[in-house]
């Protein structure tokens with residue numbers, strides 16, 4: 050076996066886990082306000098169990114609806130009628146041999162005041178934390194001791210309830226600024242009673258929660274505690290304190306799960322999200338060092354690590370070198386739930402690695418379900434389940450070999466169609482190929498290479514350097530055309546734009562040598578901001594000017610947080626409400642609310658969006674009976690949408 054440590058079973062409490070890969074908690078908001086999951090939720094978690102994870106953890110479920118709820122689509126575990134859909138999810142996980150776990154959470158001072166749970170209770174207008182303060186504009190009161198004891202009982206009752214519903218483990222959330230973390234945090238907890246002060250006192254609530262759960266569910270019932278091994282914020286506790294907290298948990302928690310980050314007491318503009326959910330700008334396995342430090346001091350309780358993990362070789366090494374006992378993966382399994390099985394079968398090169406673009410979490414927040422940029426099946430398991438009737442085989446011409454075209458060609462070929470894939474350049478990959486040498490986009494480059502390999506081994510007739518005109522398309526005599534022609538960089542109409550010192554973002558990505566020592570980037574969307582980070586990493590001085598009053602990351606606002614954080618860390622200047630008026634050979638003249646300002650730079654780069662190749666696409670509309678325009682050629686869009694549309698179009702052919 051290639052990864053003996055990764056696939057070594059482990060016994061925790063009275064339960065055997067078949068390997069060391071656990072699916073870390075991912076909250077699912079696709080629920081009614083009464084707290085029942087939609088039907089799509091069980092297949093999402095089931096896929097991770099089927100893919101080989103030893104345990105699959107559901108995200109934050111609230112133990113105390115009155116005082117502990119953050120948003121209305123969180124499950125309320127303190128009401129029987131609001132949790133019955135959980136049994137189906139547990140069943141979907143268990144039947145594939147994985148242990149179903151669920152995260153028990155109380156939001157503490159991050160609870161939303163007055164948030165009612167229909168049929169359960171009215172939300173409290175009073176918000177409790179360890180000590181009084183103002184937080185998020187809310188007045189926080191010190192949690193009285195009788196409520197602390199109620200909270201402990203609520204955790205125990207919730208654990209008992211989910212145990213009865215088929216869950217084989219619980220994960221107590223004591224990190225990421227929720228209630229139990231708040232008690233641990235020196236920034237927030239200023240109590241002088243037995244719940245504050247020393248590390249022992251600040252850990253007491255978590256310890257008592259573990260003990261109460263064991264009392265209600267049995268000593269053998271595994272209780273995992275997820276905590277922040279370091280808060281990683283100014284004034285927060287450090288890894289040394291994290292080790293001290295972990296020592297307190299020994300004998301009470303059955304797994305000590307070391308996450309990172311806390312989002313409380315932050316100075317203006319500081320974001321903790323890139324710590325709790327390591328951004329693409331951080332290295333793979335960025336949190337392992339914290340778990341390793343905890344493990345050095347603890348021998349008798351398994352230690353789990355989490356964060357930016359999806360390479361089996363790296364995970365094997367983490368376990369083999371004794372830095373942790375368990376690896377937990379969230380986004381890596383959203384992107385490829387088959388990861389464990391592929392590693393076990395010696396097919397690691399087929400694993401689709403998460404590029405940490407945050408599409409999943411951003412869509413979770415603003416669309417109520419979450420989707421993956423690279424894996425169109427995630428959370429569409431039912432929609433894309435194998436369709437009952439076989440497609441009538443057709444001749445399919447896919448025009449354009451970018452993300453959408455490759456996805457369409459692969460899906461159509463797998464459906465049994467005869468597929469011809471034409472790409473006008475000499476390589477597959479399309480527009481995003483320009484970023485293939487950018488270190489923080491390496492997983493995107495790997496994905497493109499994988500798609501190329503899949504296409505090479507599928508029965509697809511690939512025609513490179515082939516521009517598809519209507520005449521060419523007609524000559525192919527295809528039944529269906531999937532038009533995935535893409536878009537081209539939009540060139541703004543600014544005097545001087547055709548100067549020798551001006552280029553578009555794509556060209557700067559492809560060949561950064563054409564950019565001088567300093568650059569002004571016109572356009573503060575994601576492309577421009579990321580380009581500034583890239584050029585800065587190459588030792589060039591980059592700054593961004595944007596005519597809008599603020600950075601607009603589009604729907605992917607959480608990646609926006611990561612980009613903003615990185616720009617701040619690197620000291621890269623960004624100028625908003627600043628409009629380029631005229632470019633000359635020394636830089637660009639801009640208008641700002643304070644008057645004109647000249648930005649001197651060797652190179653001016655425009656990154657002001659893409660223009661769909663609509664005319665070229667429309668020209669193909671009558672060249673086959675069926676016509677499916679997908680991706681950027683309809684309107685520039687995300688990789689996630691391009692992948693989803695292309696897969697859907699390919700499945701529609703012949704049905």
Ligand SMILES: Cc1cc2nc3c(=O)[nH]c(=O)nc-3n(C[C@H](O)[C@H](O)[C@H](O)COP(=O)(O)O)c2cc1C
Nearest residue numbers: 073074075076108109326356357378379380409410
């Ligand atoms: C879509 C999504 C939902 C998440 N929901 C939760 C949650 O409910 N509770 C929690 O503790 N962490 C949650 N997380 C954080 C993950 O458990 C994990 O700690 C984090 O994503 C870092 O691990 P990764 O790099 O493997 O993704 C979520 C992450 C994602 C991407």
